[in-house]
Amino acid sequence: MEPFPVSAVTLDLDDTLWPFxxxxxxxxxxxxxxxxxxxxxxxxxxxxxxxxxxxxxxxxxxxxxxxxxxxxxxxxxxxxxxxxxxxxxxxxxxxxxxxxxxNRVEFYPDAPDALRRIAARVPVAAVSNGNADLAAIGIHHHFRFQLGAREHGAAKPEPSIFHAACARLGVPPAHVLHVGDDIEMDVVGAASAGLRSCWINRDRLAWPHADVRPDLEFASLAALADWLDAHPSSAQEHVAA
Missing domain, CATH: 1.20.120.1600 (Four Helix Bundle (Hemerythrin (Met), subunit A))
Incomplete structure (x- = not known):
């Protein structure tokens, strides 16, 4: 796929950064x-x-x-x-x-360094249906903010939680890449809200839908960090915004 603008990333937590x-x-x-x-x-x-x-x-x-x-x-x-x-x-x-x-989590081995690399390139916001606390876990410094379903009042895949995150980031949905493991909550939800999507498919599952597909698919978060490194122009749009 041709590179596309990524001005910010919204990131799922459970089963994306660590197994729940x-x-x-x-x-x-x-x-x-x-x-x-x-x-x-x-x-x-x-x-x-x-x-x-x-x-x-x-x-x-x-x-x-x-x-x-x-x-x-x-x-x-x-x-x-x-x-x-x-x-x-x-x-x-x-x-x-x-x-x-x-909040005592065990990260996937690739996740901490990949998160650091991604956050060094673009603003990152946590968007989660769960109740993990980034400050308690000790990784809040990588995120612009954390938006949970409890605080927002609705859970993924509702478009409103994605749109609220984009509004807080100050970035239009089409330039935000949502990253997560869940097919319906993360990929289909983000696509329905007008965001780009990245499926972290650690179990190498088959994609089940014919009408919608993730914009990116990787077996690890590190692979996404590699993709952003390989396409630096895609990850610099926010600088000029």
Whole structure:
């Protein structure tokens, strides 16, 4: 494909910079261990699988909060404490345990250096449906800002969250490259909002759609950094804007 202008990058987080599955499993184990120590009735009533089922139930009961994963986690913890006859005031401390584990990430090996290289070329903004905290993780200095579904009020693939990020960047959507792993949320969502898209396809999956395709596709974030390095004129449009 011919190079195209990239004045800014919006970047997904979970499963783009780090795998989420190990984080989710560790959150469950750590939160359960904390409950065993501080709220044993809750730990007995809601072992890991039951707590997971309770969270699914809370999510189904509150579709209006589907974009706010932090709130849904808090509601789940409060419900578990209440239903097991424990003190709901423990929810704050339990959520702090969740927050700490949520932001203890293990990056894909290529991701930290690739992020540094990309951010040195163009402005980067995080656009995520998740509730990772860039400051807690320690990478906020690479980003102009972080826009989450909770703060925005709607989640990807809604066009409005992409447009809000472009507006804050001061760059028209056609000159913004959205980078992410999720076919529907990231690639189709970005394309529908008028952004360019880059699919980080680490698992080398087959593309499922005939009517829309990513503008770029790489097996790693490092490969995207290489592409930007190889096409410096594409990544310098923002200088003149």
């Amino acid at each position: 599955a190990p984080i989710g499993a560790r959150i469950e184990r750590t939160l359960h261990a904390w409950m065993e120590q501080h709220s044993p009735q809750t730990a007995a009533r809601f072992p890991i699988e039951e707590m997971r089922a309770l969270r699914d139930c809370v999510v189904a009961e509150h579709p209006q909060h589907a974009h706010d994963l932090s709130l849904l986690r808090r509601l789940t913890i409060e419900r578990a404490l209440r239903d097991s006859g424990e003190d709901v005031a423990l929810a704050e401390a339990a959520y702090a345990i969740f927050f700490a584990e949520r």
